[in-house]
Amino acid sequence: MPPPPRAGGGGGGGPPPPPGDRLRILRRTKTVAVLGASNKPSRASYFVATYLLADSDFELWFVNPNETEVLGRPSYPSLAALPGVPDLVDVFRRPSELDAVLDDVIAVGSPVMWMQLGLADEAVARRGAENGVSVVMNRCLKIEHARFHGGLHLAGFDTGVISAKRRTR
16 A cells, blocks of 8 residues: 655645655656646746656646647646646646645646645645645756656756766866
8 A cells, every 4th residue: 555645845844755755756657747837948847848858758748728839749728638647747836826736636636746846835735635645845856856867966967977986086
């Protein structure tokens, strides 16, 4: 039996789900809905989507009622319009919209709501956990994916080297 959903993510209150829990979420994720996906390269959702398309095995579904396509792929007007239930909803929305986003996540039956950096709401996280949704707050899906897949140096960039040994100078 899987562990109960956990809430958290720092930044606004409770502790983040431990790294092991975040890794388990990523390992069981096959489909990701990017809620608030944008075609604007200056937006975080564009940067994250570009990375995930290039460096992950996730099937990405973009959700934005103001876009017909994002990065050459269809964009859906809502989570309910997706071709299936996403394993994870990656949220790029205003903090004031998080409660309504959780309603949509619960309605479609997605097991994970992942709030990007800067997004945290303890009440939403508690309500998510009460409704069987694992909630990750204030964490970037791109950073976490890269961290667990060997593509992130402590300074935040890809060194191309995966090793526990120190380099000699």
